[in-house]
Amino acid sequence: MSLIAGDQTPETPHGHGHGHYASASSKDKEQSVQKHSVHTLVFRSLKRTHDMFLSDQGNLPPVNDKAEKIMKAVKAKDQYGPVMGIVERQKLEIAQGGDPLMITGAPQVSDPAAGDSQALALISNTKSLATIGGIGINDATKAPTSIVSQAKKIATMPKPKWHPPWKLHRVLSGHLGWVRCVTVEPGNEWFATGSADRVIKIWDLASGKLKLSLTGHVSTVRGLVVSARHPYLFSCGEDRTVKCWDLEQNKVIRSYHGHLSAVYGISLHPTIDVIVTVGRDSVGRVWDMRTKANIITLSGHTNTVASVLTQAAEPQVITGSHDSTIRLWDLSTGKSMATLTNHKKSIRALAMHPDLYMFASASTDNIKQWKCPKGEFIQNLTGHNAIVNALAVNQDGVLVSGADNGSLHFWDWRTGYNFQRIQTQVQPGSMDSEAGIFSMTYDLSGTRLITTEADKTIKIYREDDEATEESHPIDWKPDILKRRRF
Template identity: 45%
Template structure:
């Protein structure tokens, strides 16, 4: 792995500043100011018609260890991960999206290329509800932490709002839809304080919706290719987006324009995620390169490193947990876990396809709220649960 620290902008023409005090005031990560460069690392069937859940106990069977095909870089300070449960045939097609319950951490929701949305109990993995209405694959999901609402975006160009308290109502639970996109919706984000929903995808624009009135309150123009990620936060910039045009844009919502464009990637950016507790973010491109940034108006580049996956560096999913573990899921089914602070590879493993499937691409992922469990959505129609090794 290659770790590369970048120097900051020239400040010899500016008055002297106390960078540590400024970082403390902004509540951003401080360790990058003094960080040294890192070196290369020396149970049964669930009673549903659509899901088969299997426990995986790696310690009991040596063959399972071989099948997991794990290549670890040992460290006494880094936690390892293992496969805990496999939910085979969770959907009737590729599982394309997942979102975690942000309040109770008791359930999660997935969307598939079968156009279905499914709600699962995180503890028992039993199917709690099936939500139908989309006519093409569901590519993005967002659960509101303030209302019992689920938002979904699909390749059918529609955004829909579902009332989760009415999932079993005979008339269905869809309460709103938002029309305006002219291409598939690949990503969405809810503002943490305002009743605003941000959506983007194939039509290269970010549309901002008032979730109560269904009104499109603004349209953000600037990207020149598919939008792959949208992240929102309380402080400025309130909106950050990534695109297949190899750029990240920080947006000024008041002026409805781009505040800053980051052009350090040379290939299409597949995913970009905010850290759940820090004012930082990480982006990954189709060359397997990761870059860490401050999610402040300056968008300073903190560090960059490269995936060790030589077979396929096409990143489909990136997730970060509160304990500074960065997960990357690849198109060939490879999973990589990194130390988010140092950029060091902790563990590399391969997802084994379910019987009858040729591969198991990782299409989406999320950690639970505690960061101790990882949910991956895969191309063999399965959902897999990974846990920290005790």
């Protein structure tokens, strides 16, 4: 016999048809027990807190009425000084038989019908000026312009310095893969580039001619740095190795082994004979240049460490990671002095200002400026809506950022004003998707910018000598929201 759908009441063997309801009621009992236990715990906690403070109540010092009165008087004078001055003056004028609404130095109102409203408006305006300046009414009526200009000065941003625009000067080709890194030697005569074709090439800076090719890496070269005190070039790559090249013999004289994965960044300490490398194994490694020993391992990041900076002052090592944090390291102890967590996405680039005690960091959300040694946040530079791979800053205060979509943004360091945007052009035969900038650096004079790109070229930019402040004016609109905190 068929049963109608919806009216089926299946029978369970051995008379256990109400098992479901039994289990539901047991669950309800468990939940009520849990709720009761939670309420009990909360009550006990509150009682403990109450008892603890109650026991301390008798130990509090007695209230000194005289001290309280002095404190209130000081606070009133500090916060309500201008208002109290107005009240006292009005009381004095009333006592002398004058009109409290008419203020000394205020113009007389000719129309009696509109007199009250105009006088009240005048008083309210003068009061607000007096409150802004923190001075008396008579002073405010005498010099309102200085107060207004002072308030204006507080509200607006400083005007940015004029910088000449930059233009493409030269394109160099020779690599057979993405050009991933660049460095300029301390004499400012040549620069070196590393590529995905595993070759390091050395170029003449003045003429742009290829001088030398160095082979030795077995995978992409990701970082290069030249020593100012030794004839050495240091390189690192995705083959997990760090190499020291003798530029007098043009060959590898030391290899530093210890990284467990690809090495993405390298920096040379300016005063101590150590190099710092970072990579996909989430650590920074400090190497003794001569003995090849891994003397310190900077561990603390939880994801790939993509960039590293070193300087002689504290913090001597700064690292930026894909875990969205920047860490400032104490090199003597090998521990993190501070962790900056303001960024929301991966940090791929860091840049140290050559003169100021500051650095910048770049992420997809925005570029941030920081003050050493504690990593105090200064300001955001917003508007570069792409993955920023590279940063560079020169002595003139021009910060440049390059992204994986080929966009170059030039910023005034002090004010964060974005005064120029350039879109890089791929070389003929390349796809538009190859318009990516991987690294960049200024030469030592700060007048030439070298970028390495995904279309296998190196581009050199220079300032436009013919540009003037009249031909390229600053299109600047003051905006108080520029310095928002995060």
